[in-house]
Amino acid sequence: MTALDTRTAPPQRRRRITGWVVIAAVLVAVGIAGSALAGIGQWAEREALDPESAGPTGARALAEVLRDHGVEVVVARDRTSAEAALARGPAVLTMADAPYLSDEALTARADAATDVVLIDPRSRTLRLLLPGATTHGVGPGAAVPPACELAEAERAGSLSPGAIYAPGPLATSCYPTGGGYGLLVQEDDGRRVAAVDGRALFTNEHLAAEGNAALAVNLLGRHATLVWYLPDIGDSDITDADSSLGELTPPWVSPVIVVLLVAGIAAGIWRGRRFGPLVAERMPVTVRAAETTEGRARLYAHARDALHAADQLRIGALARLSRMLGLGPSASAQEIADAAAARAARDRGAVRRILIDELPRTDADLVALGEDLRALEQSVHAAVRPERNTR
Known part of the structure; x- marks a missing residue:
């Protein structure tokens, strides 16, 4: 239809065309909004303790401080990159909780590193890499001295731990508060494993407080290379996970759901359209x-x-x-x-x-x-x- 035809079309036809244009615009706007919200959620999830994120919960400031101290910071977002970086020589492996990795995969990544710093450990990670250690809640938030003989903690001075841990029999415990400790370090044949709450100490918004930056550099900068491993679901080697809803239903269910949705939208448009102006109805009986x-x-x-x-x-x-x-x-x-x-x-x-x-x-x-x-x-x-x- 040309522009002239659209202008000269009857009013009822123009209203119908305008209605379809409005519906299409609304659907496009909803799709764009949904994509934007999904992107925001993914970015917020990725931002926490990400060395390339400049947000409040990211760790870009710490990565730049380590580079200023001559440490090569390698950001590995998949298992292959992490293995290649750790194979080049002595290196510190740091990572947050890794729920996508099996016990065997997590232990294998840790065994390939010279030192391991867990910056957001959970109970399973502590059980595998720091035998006997467990989580113990959250500290009261007050600054406490190291109160241990660990040189890195003594140079850093006082700080305010976030999550606290109960140590195992072989661990060195620092920063006692709330019945637990803010830092656990265990050495075995020259290999060190440390656990600390990086969300409360090493993120961009907290790094400049008290001795947080000093402790981070002392723990993560012990070797010339730091491998910052950020595993995602693509690195998962877990094969016995529970089946999803899509895997449990027959193959024809998803197409049928899509067809029903399209049919519902079409029925709403069909039944919801206007049929023109109201018509006055004559009364069947006229009374004088x-x-x-x-x-x-x-x-x-x-x-x-x-x-x-x-x-x-x-x-x-x-x-x-x-x-x-x-x-x-x-x-x-x-x-x-x-x-x-x-x-x-x-x-x-x-x-x-x-x-x-x-x-x-x-x-x-x-x-x-x-x-x-x-x-x-x-x-x-x-x-x-x-x-x-x-x-």
């Missing part, structure tokens, strides 16, 4: 006003409700008098009665009695009131239009 009035009168008569009938007579008389006297729709009954009395030169109290005050009790009283109302209207009409009454 006179018949309605007569019907109400019979009901009042049958119920012997003289007072209600009198109210209806007065409402009609007041409306007609207001129009004859040129009063507005907001005029009150008292104002209409006073104006009618003045115009017809009648007693004001008598007119108010007819239009407002008198309460008929019987049918005879109601008939008399009707006659009084008619006479009052005739006298006002004669006073307002005297020329018509003389002809």
Whole structure:
């Protein structure tokens, strides 16, 4: 369709085209928003203790400090890169928790390194690499001295540990607080394994506090090469994991779900579209006003409700008098009665009695009131239009 055809298309067709364009734009916006949110979540997960991240929970500042001290920092994001870097010579291997690796794979990576620094260890990692050590909660947050004979800790001085650990029988324990220790170090035949909470000490937002930077350089800079291993799910060698929902369901389930979603969206668009402006429907029966009035009168008569009938007579008389006297729709009954009395030169109290005050009790009283109302209207009409009454 050309631009000219679109401009000259009927209004209904233009509305239909505009509706589809809006739906497509909304779907594209939702897709973009979902992709952005997914990317934000992945980046936030990757940022923690990442040596290439400049965010608050990253560790880029520590990596740059180590490079300034002559340490080669190798960032290994897969198992092959880590093995190649560790095979070149003496090196320190540092890594956070590695839930994607099996016990055998985790131990093999650690055995290939000269030193190992665990900067976010969990119970399994401590059990494998620091026998007898366990997690012990979180420290109270106050700065404490090393209180141990480890040279690296003594040079660093006091700091505020985050997570604390219970040591094994062969570990050197530093920074006692809260019933545990903020640093565990165990040496065996010249090979050292250390455990410390890097999230509370070595991230960009905490590195400059107290002795955090000094302790990080002392632990991670013991050799000329530091291999910073960041394993992900692609390095996983675990084959006995629980099956996912997609693996447990038949192959045809996923396509059927997609088809049902598409059908639901199409049905919503089909049933939700506008069918044009509303059309007034003609009533099947038309009742004349006179018949309605007569019907109400019979009901009042049958119920012997003289007072209600009198109210209806007065409402009609007041409306007609207001129009004859040129009063507005907001005029009150008292104002209409006073104006009618003045115009017809009648007693004001008598007119108010007819239009407002008198309460008929019987049918005879109601008939008399009707006659009084008619006479009052005739006298006002004669006073307002005297020329018509003389002809």
